[in-house]
Amino acid sequence: MFDKLEDIVLRLEEVLNQLSEPDVASDAERFRKLMKEQSDLTPIVEAYKEYKQNKQNIEESLAMLEEENDEEMRELAKEELNESKQKVEELEKTLKILLLPKDPNDDKNVIVEIRAGAGGDEAALFAAEIYRMYVHYAEGRHWKVEMMECEEIGIGGMKSVTFMITGQGAYSVMKYESGVHRVQRVPETESGGRIHTSTISVAVMPEVDDDIDIKIEDKDIRIDVMRASGNGGQCVNTTDSAVRLTHYPTGIVVYSQTEKSQLQNKAKAFALLKAKLYDIEQQQRHDAEAEMRRSQIGTGDRSEKIRTYNFPQGRVTDHRINLTLYKLDKIMNGDIQEIIDACIAADQAAKLAKMNEN
Incomplete structure (x- = not known):
């Protein structure tokens, strides 16, 4: 799943680069397809970035718990750790749903x-x-x-x-x-x-x-x-x-x-x-x-x-x-x-x- 998500991040970068080309708007069909792809990929990439940020928060909270002696700071770290763990679970479910094969007709009238x-x-x-x-x-x-x-x-x-x-x-x-x-x-x-x-x-x-x-x-x-x-x-x-x-x-x-x-x-x-x-x-x-x-x-x-x-x-x-x-x-x-x-x-x-x- 994560290899696929990394590929999607790279593909979105490619699409955004192509959309920034000066002559892209002259080909209406290509422009429409790129805009559609950008619209499809953006929610997946945003959820994945949020997932990675929360994974990083977990690591930082665990490191703080190992190093920190102050009880108040340890409580804050525990709170942040629990919040990030819950968020990671939710985002994993969200990403699985976003990666489900789409019905090609879904966007149609x-x-x-x-x-x-x-x-x-x-x-x-x-x-x-x-x-x-x-x-x-x-x-x-x-x-x-x-x-x-x-x-x-x-x-x-x-x-x-x-x-x-x-x-x-x-x-x-x-x-x-x-x-x-x-x-x-x-x-x-x-x-x-x-x-x-x-x-x-x-x-x-x-x-x-x-x-x-x-x-x-x-x-x-x-x-x-x-x-x-x-x-x-x-x-x-x-x-x-x-x-x-x-x-x-x-x-x-x-x-x-x-x-x-x-x-x-x-x-x-x-x-x-x-x-x-x-x-x-x-x-x-x-x-x-x-x-x-x-x-x-x-x-x-x-x-x-x-x-x-x-x-x-x-x-x-x-x-x-x-x-x-x-x-x-x-x-x-x-x-x-x-x-x-x-x-x-x-x-x-x-x-x-x-x-x-x-």
Whole structure:
């Protein structure tokens, strides 16, 4: 581990030297890559420097305890020794986490697709509420949310909704939302007051940018242009600008109608199709690496039931990490950071345990 850390220190020096070259800004792609590498390496180097400083403090405190006779000075040395030892332990854990292999998609924007499952209109109403939950969460982080496609029902629900979240590291946190979300409550449409269970599925896909090669052949695609349809509201406009793409090899159909311009809807539809094709590729890779998927916290299996929202009891339970919180109202308003942080911590712990086995 320490050889690797020394190499990282040297690499950061190289990157900083290259960034100080006068002509570096003229090559935008090279400049972007160097800035990204600097941003990735700096936290590791800073933690390592702090680790080495505390190791040095331990040596100095031990030397003082050997040489010093004054009781007050010895107490100070003991105090410093204990503090530095504790800090070294904490920093060792931090450095191990920082050195874990990064998901190459973590820094990407995300495309989120929510679909109503079992439960009819109630599932569609819950899908709309989960969509609003994510919008509030994204706004709280100053991320941009852009709708790509949606299918509404007349009573304020959504059979399906797809949207993009643009923000630094969006995939690194939103990926933990993939899976089946279950709601338990008395539906507004239920006259008998019985509690129903409904489900929705959430798929979180990284945006496919230029560094990912997803080829779509012209012969494999059909493009249809039509007038937007639906119940009105935020998803629909009234010109012949809606675009539907059919991808023959996979049978995937995507539909975009949220923009006024046909060109913009076409661009959105292709972005969504690319994300779905890349997602299929990722799922196949996950299935092939079954061991890796088992070590992850719920980021591999779309059919996995990950969370229950129980309205009568005001609780939300994440089944992957056995976390139950009694603040359903706040969570439905976008306060999901505590759940995401717990998922990240559990994921890191599982990966560290696997690394220690090897």
